[in-house]
Structures are given as C-alpha cells and as structure tokens.
Amino acid sequence: MAIIAMREALRQALDEEMTRDENVLLMGEEVAQYNGAYKVSKGLWEKYGDKRVIDTPITELGFTGVAVGAASVGLRPVVEWMTFQFGLLAIDQIINNAAKLRHMSGGQLKVPMVVRGPNGPAEFLSSQHSQSFASYFMHIPGIKVVAPSTPYDAKGLLKTAIRDDNPVIFLEAEMYYGWTGEVPEEEYTIPFGKAAIRREGEHVTLVSFSKPMKMLEEAAEELAKEGISAEVIDIRSIRPLDEETIFGSVRKTNHVVVVDEAWPQASVGSHISGLISAKCFDDLDAPVEFVSSEDVPMPYNHTLELEVQPTVAKIVAAAKKTLYREG
C-alpha cells in the first residue's frame, strides 16, 4: 500500500470525487493558483480549471453563503476555510442557513456541502490563530461533524462527506498535514458514526479525535512499559457520535481518560465525559479523567503554548490517576 501524507490523502479524495461527479467544486482563499495555504489542493486548479477550483476574496461569510446557495440547488461545493479561526466570520451561514434550510423548507431543500480546513492549536500563533472549535459545530442540529486523524481516514471520510446529502463540517489540523500513513489505491469510503479502536487494551480506555490521537498512542506505549494496557479509541465522527464503541470499551476497562485539545467548558471532551459518567456509571471503577487545554487563550510564548495543551505526560498521569497508581 502507498504511504502518503495527510494533505495528499485529502487531495486524492477531492480529486477522485471531482472526477466522479462534475457537480463537485472547490472554493476558498488561495485554493487555486497558490495550491492552497497548506497545499491540500495542489494541482487541482491545473487539472480542473477556474470553473471548478475557485479562488475567492477574503470574504468568509460571503463565499460560505454562496456555497450554501449553490448546494441548495444541486451543486456539491467543498469550501476550504484557510483555518477554522476565520470560519467564525461565516458561522452565521452555517448555523442559520446550511443547517436549517432543510428543516425550514419542510424537507424540500437539501444542502450537500462540505466545509473543511485546519482547526485547533498551531505553533507560535497566539490567541486568534490557535483555537479548537469542534464543539461549536457539534452543538448544531442539521449538520454532521467529522475529524480524521490518519491519512487513511482522511481520504475515506472526505469522500463520504462529499457524497453526503447534508452539510458536513470536516475538521483537519494545521500541524498534521505532513503525517504519513498507508492509503490503498482502490476506491473506499468510511461511514460516519463509527469510531475506530486504534489499539486494544484492558486496563484503561483513552478517547480522543484528530491531532491528539498521536499523543494517545504514545501515551499507550508509555503505559505499556509500566504494565498498563490501554485501549485507544478515535471517535473520528463527532456528530453522529458512536457512543456504543466508547461505552463498550469502558465496560471492558472500567477506567477512562477523555482527551480534547479544546478548552474544557462545553467541549466535545466534556460532552463525552458527561455521557460516560451518566451512561456507564455502574461500570466505572473511578471518575472519568478529562485532559483538555488549560482554560486560557493561547499564549505566543512557546513554553507556555505547549504547556497549555494536552501532552503525553498529562495523559499518562491521568491514566495512572484513574487506575489509582502513583504518578
């Protein structure tokens, strides 16, 4: 199987879907002539031309709204937000139009669009450019939200997203476009609402999504050295959420650490922690441990910036705490 980077896997998905369906088009800032700010769309403009790979002005609200309209009458736009930080300018179009047109029209309209781009902390960028907004979208009925952590999932989930008849928010991460992994040549898609068990284990369940998954796997390695066997779960589909896979693992290990690089309050991580606490109460041998970002805006200084986020050490310590082991 070919080993390719995340950005390449995403590009393959876009390329294959644009070839398969001429209603699919890509739009956003710098996606065409510049090949995308993070080079995800490299080569697509040369291949599909101005009509289908469209550079926009810096008008997030405007072009996202245009995509909603185009989707409502049969096109399948993929919008790239240079980062989700700037997507905030367009969130009205997501909440009030993309997510609601179907509902308000009594099911007459559908909005098959994808909004994708990097979300979450970056490096040395201070507080306006390093924020994780997954929970903002998880909150909204009428849209789906997914977040791959491997090139394999990135390609399969993006293809599913493009074919989905609903608005899909597709969360990537600025820091992981270079991560590599195996991706088959042949066509495949990955269904939404299905979590992945990345590693089987018996003593403690580690749950997260997107970029922190790498830390979870490293933490599991660390724990293994001390005889602790961790099960690692990648939820990858945030809405719909595969509660059964998470709960099944917790029933097996009776201990759980939830990790989310967003702020702790009203986050994807706090939601999952709450669900587990309520639904697996009788199976838990210890309270749910939750490792999140510190509850502060991101500082520019690198030492502080790293310490604000979840780390392997913090995850290991949380796992030991839930197992009542010394940290």
Add this chain to the structure above:
Amino acid sequence: MRKIDSYDKDFLISILREMNFIRRFEEKAGQMYGLKKIGGFCHLYNGQEAVAIGAVKALDMKTDYILTGYRDHGHALAVGMDPNAIMAELYGKSTGVSRGKGGSMHMFDVEKHMLGGNGIVGGQIPVAGGVALMQAYKGTGGATLVFFGDGAIHQGSFHETLNLAKIWNLPVVFICENNQYGMGTSYDRVSSVTDYSIMGNSYGIPSWQVDGMDVIAVYEELGKAVKQAKEQALPAFIEIQTYRYKGHSMSDPAKYRSKEDLEAYKQKDPILGLKARMLDAGLITDEQFKEWDKEDKKRVQDAIEFADKSPEPPLSDMYEDILA
C-alpha cells in the same frame, strides 16, 4: 514625487531616519526568524515604511489613535514604541510589549495610543470605529487611523464600518495599504474595481488614492484627511499604493510575482527616494546618512541583546491577563 522645500530640515531628517530604522529592524527580525528566535507568522514591513511614518507624522498621538493588522512592526515603531520591547515580544519574552503572549501580530501600547495588532483580516476596522465613537462622544478632538490591507477591502467589516462612520459622523480615517497582494492573490483578481478610492463614494465618504512610495505625499494627504475628520467630523478613506518587498510572511517565497516587478518598485524605494531629494537639496550628506544608518543598526542590535537576555515567562503567567 512631492517637493520638500517647504519642510523643516530636522523634520525631514526625522522622517528619513525613522523609515530607515524600520527597515533595519525588519531586516534583523527576518534574520532572527531564520535563526528560530522568532516563531509563527512574521509579516515584515519592508517597502511600506513610508505609509506608517507618513501617516503617524500627520497625527497628534496625545489625542489620536491608531489600529492596524498583523503587519504591525512598522506602525508600532512609528508611534515610538520601545524597539527593545517590540523585539522581546517577537521572541515571546515576558519583557515584550504584550508580555510574550501576542507575538509578531499583536503589538499593543495603550499609553502610546497604539491599539494593535489584529490577526483577523478586517477585524480591527469596526474596533477603530468604536475608538472614534469614543472620541466623538467625549469630544476629545482626536481622530482614529485604521490601517488594513487590500485583502480586507472585501470583508463585511470594512463596508459596515464605513457606513456607520458616516451616519454617526465619526472622526476616523480608513487607510488601505494596497501592497497589491493578499497572500498569493493579486488584488485585481479578486476585486470588482481596482480603484478602491471609489468605494467610499457609496457611503458618502471622501476617498482618494495616494502614492505610498512617497512619504511626503502620504504625510500631506493624511494631513488633509485627519483635518477633515477633526474639523468636520467627516471620515475619509484613503487607498495608499505601496509594495511589500518580502513574501506575505517569512514562510512565503512569493513565487506569484515577478522579479522585474519587485525590482521596479525597489527603484521607487521610499527611503532612498527621500534621501535622494534631501541630498539634492543639500540638506544632508552621504556621510551623515551612513553615520545614522550605523546608529540605527546599533539600536537594533541592542534590541536583539535585550530580547536575548530577557527571561522566559513563568508557567503561572498563562492564567494572567484573561479577566480584569
């Protein structure tokens, strides 16, 4: 190029030196980025010095305010912020202007009336409207200058604020630094009109274009705009045509434009242009300029040493500066 005869020699020298200082500062910032002492997005101001200096010279910073975007080192230096603290901010040190929390894009000095440093394209424009609202409300007699790029022109924040500024008679001057590119996109590819100065007309706001490679032109035209804002409570919108010599940020090789274009602009360099006019007028000598340049380089070197020696913030700092 505007004539300089009517200007006081010391005034001209100060303009020349301040522009040169920004240039030297930015060159060093670029180097320090290369050495990984500075991280993140680092947007340099080389080529655009005449805009910040010409504009700020037209202000009275006791009552006036300025706001800008992420390409803010030049504006910070123009209002007289401490270069040591600016460099320390680029290093992320606790002695930085924003205590190491903001970095390159977030230079603030409230005492000096410099209100940032904003990383969201167009984000500062309504905020500037609010500062001008305070000025009108309290009758402070000052004006607010807000700088943004050609990329910000299309954002709703620009259009909404122009309208509000006019209906509320706010003393605000909108300045588009048209350096011709928003990242890799040349402005004429994404603009319905390329003469931005007509955009103000829709809102009943006087608007005009200014040559941003000529610091005297910037100074004179901004002077008119600021006077109009203060005396008639009438906003202005000025498109300043300029050019950035470097890529969008340190990570951009700027392959989307030609070497010839860049060279053509360097022929109109704002610093060398003013220097040449001053040499012609016999106001300065080449030797003097070299001497000043040496001093400027030394001041930048001092800033580097200050930043290098400054302490890292303690971890507990992360919970500070969040709520009052």
